[in-house]
Amino acid sequence: MALPWYIRILRPVNAVMAGIASLLGVIVATGTIPPMSLLLVPVVFLITGAGNAVNDYYDRDIDAVNRPDRPIPRGEVTPEGAFRYSLLLFVGGVLLATLASPACLGIAVLNSLVLVLYARNLKRLPLAGNLAVAYFSGSIFLFGGAYAGVEGLLLNIPVAGITFLCMTSREILKDAEDIEGDRIGGAHTLPMITGVRNAAALAFLLALCAVIVSYLPIFPWWGAVYVGAITVADVIILAGAALSLRCSDPSCVRASNATGILKNGMFLALAILIASALLL
Structure with a gap:
């Protein structure tokens, strides 16, 4: 068993x-x-x-x-x-x-x-x-x-960078969701120190940085088709992160589903990056 x-x-x-x-x-x-x-x-x-x-x-x-x-x-x-x-x-x-x-x-x-x-x-x-x-x-x-x-x-550094920024954003928001349990467990997470609202603002800024990196002409497949496709994923990423900006407590962050939407946007962005590499 x-x-x-x-x-x-x-x-x-x-x-x-x-x-x-x-x-x-x-x-x-x-x-x-x-x-x-x-x-x-x-x-x-x-x-x-x-x-x-x-x-x-x-x-x-x-x-x-x-x-x-x-x-x-x-x-x-x-x-x-x-x-x-x-x-x-x-x-x-x-x-x-x-x-x-x-x-x-x-x-x-x-x-x-x-x-x-x-x-x-x-x-x-x-x-x-x-x-x-x-x-x-x-x-x-x-x-x-x-x-x-x-x-x-080296070719994977930009992809890893976008993933790193999006994941840092999402992890901060997940910590904002879990403040009660983390406090009981003795953890000292960023949202516990800065407050949920400030942590959400940092998460949004990191998501914005990921979007900026995705637009830089540093990919071998960079072009109009790629830019158009990645824009769809970037809108979802920013929308997810933006949903948490109005929150000041863990329950609000959980109810916003910001972490789930942000994850979906990141997965779509990665799918577009991989498809672009294959087509190239």
Whole structure:
């Protein structure tokens, strides 16, 4: 009976999506998906799943308030079992990365360390935790690009930058939603210090910066068709972030669905970037 919960603690849907996202980095770098690059998917899946498991271990008190349906608060997985499980997954992901490239191995090791530091320390520091999550999200594209060498990694920097800015914006808003549970768990997030309204303003500014980067003529596929398509995604991103500007309390941010709309806009923007790379 415990096995499904050990699968659930990985957040398997998110982990699979992260693995597939690494292939998008390969596409940006090469315009195709070489068969051997499929190895990147299980590497990212294992490391992402490990990060989710170790995060649940360190967040078990907070999750008892904010996410009582997760495996540890429900008593379906012990904290010690989740921690050992995460270590096993980290080791498996890093070992598998040795079959890719030295650059991929380096990123795999760095990201494993960042995920542990995030769960243990950074998440409870204002803004630092948000930046760590955003870095990991953006680095998935760098990981895919690194499979094709330094040039492939460089081609993915703008895509990673847009992802980093959007994710930082969304993570700040998620913290604004979770102030009550974070306070009980002893976290000190940015919205707790600045207030929800100021945090929402910063989130909007970061989303605006992501939109500006998306318009810069730094992409090989930059042109009228790309600009027209990316404008649709950018409008959704800015609309999502703008919904939170009127909020001064966590319940308002949750009711606005700003984080969900912002996520949808970001996914659409990434889809447009990848489609542009394929068409090029």
